[in-house]
Amino acid sequence: MLKEIFDLVRSTAEESVLNKTQLPAEQNEAVVAEATNTVASGLRNMVAGGGVQNILDIFGNKGGNKKSLLSNPLVLMMIGHFAGKLISKYKMNSNQANNIAGDLIPGVLGNLINKTNDPNDSQFSLDEILASITGGQSKQIVQEKAGPDGGLMDIIGQMTSGGQSNGGGLMDIIGRMATGAQQQQERNGGGGLLDLIKGFAK
Secondary structure, three states: OHHHHHHHHHHHHHHHOHHHHOOOHHHHHHHHHHHHHHHHHHHHHHHHOOOHHHHHHHHOOOOOOHHHHHOOHHHHHHHHHHHHHHHHHHOOOHHHHHHHHHHHHHHHHHHHHHHHOOOOOOOOOHHHHHHHHOOOHHHHHHHHHOOOOOOHHHHHHHHHOOOOOOOOOHHHHHHHHHHHHHHHHHHOOOOHHHHHHHHOOO
16 A cells, blocks of 8 residues: 555656756655655554544545645644655755645645545555554454454444444554554654655655
């Protein structure tokens, strides 16, 4: 799923952002990798902190509306993080960095939301994104509680609407997914995730 997100970031950047950077061509891929890392790490950090509901709220915005995304404090944190990287690593001035980050991060998330909610696009699904973030923990939960035909959204939907799923509660699911995401953080520590993403550009 990380490779798919990288490709989505690259296509989004090529449409509207990279031509504004005035960076050498060889640095464009590095900027795309940095943006991919920002999005992937941001989503993973949300889950690691117990913020599964924040992910669901973002992906529930089925139109990928930029105004709505820009009102989300977690999205704003991603934009600020990416702008900081553009300033520190690529020596951009703050106005240019903030403009690029403010265009690219919501643009990528909007495209990701639209693709995830498109029944005709099998490349992206929220279940697959969460499985990637949690090291497969979300898929294990689905197998235990929903069977082969269910999905994580079905389980959470039952719980948040007052229904009962097969054993365990919502906090148990959130806790297990947070643990899985934290373990992914540890595995990819020390720049490992960014190094992996940069490999997609080769």
